[in-house]
Amino acid sequence: MKQLTVLVPNQPGQLAKIAEVLAAQGINIEDFDVESNGADGLISLTVDKYDEAMRALRDAGYRTVTQDTLLIRLEDRPGALAAVAMRLKEAGLDLRSMHIIRRVENVSIASLVCSDNVKAAEVLTDVLIST
Amino acid sequence: MSHVAAVKRPSLPPEDRKRLDALRARLDGARRHFVGYPCNQDFDYQELTPFLDYSINNVGDPFGGSNIPLNTHEFEREVLAEFAELTHAPQDAWWGYVTAGGTEGNMYGLYVARELFPEGICYFSEDTHYSVAKVLRLQHTRNIMIKSQENGEMDYADLRETLRIHRDVPPIIFANIGTTMTGAVDNIGRVRAILDEFAISNAYIHADAALSGMILPFVADPQPWDFADGADSISISGHKLLGSPLPCGVVLARKSHVDRIARSIEYIGALDTTIAGSRSAMSPLFLWYRLRTLGREGCRQIVERSIGLAEYAIAALAKRGIESWRHKNSITVVFPKPPPEVMRKWILAPRKKIAHIITLPHVREDIIEEFADDLAAAFAKEKP
Numbered sequence: 001m002k003q004l005t006v007l008v009p010n011q012p013g014q015l016a017k018i019a020e021v022l023a024a025q026g027i028n029i030e031d032f033d034v035e036s037n038g039a040d041g042l043i044s045l046t047v048d049k050y051d052e053a054m055r056a057l058r059d060a061g062y063r064t065v066t067q068d069t070l071l072i073r074l075e076d077r078p079g080a081l082a083a084v085a086m087r088l089k090e091a092g093l094d095l096r097s098m099h100i101i102r103r104v105e106n107v108s109i110a111s112l113v114c115s116d117n118v119k120a121a122e123v124l125t126d127v128l129i130s131t
Numbered sequence: 132m133s134h135v136a137a138v139k140r141p142s143l144p145p146e147d148r149k150r151l152d153a154l155r156a157r158l159d160g161a162r163r164h165f166v167g168y169p170c171n172q173d174f175d176y177q178e179l180t181p182f183l184d185y186s187i188n189n190v191g192d193p194f195g196g197s198n199i200p201l202n203t204h205e206f207e208r209e210v211l212a213e214f215a216e217l218t219h220a221p222q223d224a225w226w227g228y229v230t231a232g233g234t235e236g237n238m239y240g241l242y243v244a245r246e247l248f249p250e251g252i253c254y255f256s257e258d259t260h261y262s263v264a265k266v267l268r269l270q271h272t273r274n275i276m277i278k279s280q281e282n283g284e285m286d287y288a289d290l291r292e293t294l295r296i297h298r299d300v301p302p303i304i305f306a307n308i309g310t311t312m313t314g315a316v317d318n319i320g321r322v323r324a325i326l327d328e329f330a331i332s333n334a335y336i337h338a339d340a341a342l343s344g345m346i347l348p349f350v351a352d353p354q355p356w357d358f359a360d361g362a363d364s365i366s367i368s369g370h371k372l373l374g375s376p377l378p379c380g381v382v383l384a385r386k387s388h389v390d391r392i393a394r395s396i397e398y399i400g401a402l403d404t405t406i407a408g409s410r411s412a413m414s415p416l417f418l419w420y421r422l423r424t425l426g427r428e429g430c431r432q433i434v435e436r437s438i439g440l441a442e443y444a445i446a447a448l449a450k451r452g453i454e455s456w457r458h459k460n461s462i463t464v465v466f467p468k469p470p471p472e473v474m475r476k477w478i479l480a481p482r483k484k485i486a487h488i489i490t491l492p493h494v495r496e497d498i499i500e501e502f503a504d505d506l507a508a509a510f511a512k513e514k515p
Contacts, residue, residue, distance in 0.1 A: 079292025081275050085252075086296050097267065099276045100257050110276070 002050045005071060005129075007063040007102060007109070010041040018043060018057065025049075025056045035129070039104040042071070042129060063101060069111040070120055071101075071129040076108045084124065088114055091123045162493070166502060167479035167486070169342045169463075171374030171433075172493035179413075179420055187412035191403045193228050207415035213422050214367060214381045217348040218340075219359035227383035228405050229369070229415045233341035234262045236366025236382035238270075239406055240337035241303065243364055243384055245272050246392045247335060248301035254293060255305035256285040258312060260339070263305055272303070282458065283315030291325045301333040302326070308356045308365075309343030312482045314461030316343060319362055320355030335388075338362040341380070342489070343461070345372035349427075349434040350460045363388060369414065372433065372491065373421045379414035433492055437462040440490035444499045451507035462490045470509045477502055 008014040015034060022029060022045075031046040047053040057064045065071060074080040085095045094115035102109045109129065114120040121128055143151070162172050191197055193207040211227045214220075230236045241263075244251065253272050255263055257279040267274045277293060278286040285307070294302055306317040319336060326334050338356055340347070344367030347353035357365060364384035369375050392404050425433070441457050444464045448455045455466035466488075468474075468481045479486045488494065488502065 076278075078278075078286070078288040079296055080289075082293035082296040085275055095252075095273055095275070096271075097264070097274045099264065100278065103257075103278070108278075 003067045005065045006043045008041040010036045021060045072127040074108045076106045166488040169371040169489045171491040174374040189410040189412040203412040203415045206419040210418045218357040224386045226386045226389040230380045232378040233368040238266045239382045240364035244303040244335040251301040251303045253303040258283045258310040283310045283313035285317040304336045308338045308340035314458045314463030316354040319360045323361040335363045338365045341368040342371045349431040369418045375417045447503040473509045
């Protein structure tokens, strides 16, 4: 079962909008979870047609992250991402990429891909948003 | 001996000819409103039409000789020499080739960096074009995004802190010399100063100067951006400021780096380090023709005209109560994101809350006035 995470503004009605986009393409939501933080909202979805859902959400203007990526939340300060990379290195993990997805109100949300995402999730539990 | 019939000269059925006519009409219609992307539409290459009768190919290293005499390598070398001068490449110590566009040039620069520093980490700002993330993934280069400042320029405090934490890893800095959205220039002088501060000698700086690489050589006070300021490789688009019917560009790199790569890939039996195999022989010819017909003075005039048009656009928008701005030495005019109907008509590329026009010479004053009218009307309609 594959999961995807959609970044949305923390406003009422976002889940309904996403459900509408997916329903229009005949995609069923099998499970969902909603998390909010300040100005941001994160909607995690399990759907029956994964690739079609990614395409539909992208076409509707949503930023969508696949489960191959870890999402982390950090204080927006110089070197914050580099410090996370160092923690992974010290744990013997090899960072492949780390990208800022959104910066709002002194908080950065970033995605990362590592040589072993499961272990990385254990190392970064304090900043992890989703797996 | 049996007779083998010659291949008949093919001709287009009438219905397909109509489709070509329709395509031409559509392109003519769209050209007037093509203001959101950096592609100069103001050029004339009719004199090169006879060369479409040949199957020509610039396969391989333009300096390496070729078994295929149907090439334009000689012209390509002249184009590269001109760009090398404009970018202050070290005399007799540079190498390059004409690419299929800016992305290939960036890919080449990052490839050289990756070969020199396999363990390196690439740092690039939030405002970097999405193709760079693709290239890094393709090349399996480790990478960390650096924050951007509000104006789109790299956040040097974030870069400094990042380099401090990872000072034992060779950094590969991807510098935007004119970001896609705002035309911001990452200051290579400041990047070099940070590297010097931490005594990091194993470092590589690639400059993505897609549009601004043909602007900054012709302004009075350019930001630090080229080989003289510490770049190791530079990618510049040919179809952007100069204008060309085909996407194209050049990539230049310090020869010492390229030679090291050539040695390292010798085992494949070819010293050609270009990314592509077959390469366009028309693109170098277009660039050569453009550079020769314009001369340095003509290039300078294009830049001055474009900057003048940017100022004109800012004033035209201000007259209608719309705030817009541009970076120093930039022809990218930034304004609040317009409603969808304006985006569609004027072929604009928005990001978050902003959009831009790029005032290349085909974006004339009358077009700017029409655009400003449309934008003002659309914003007025949106107001409650």
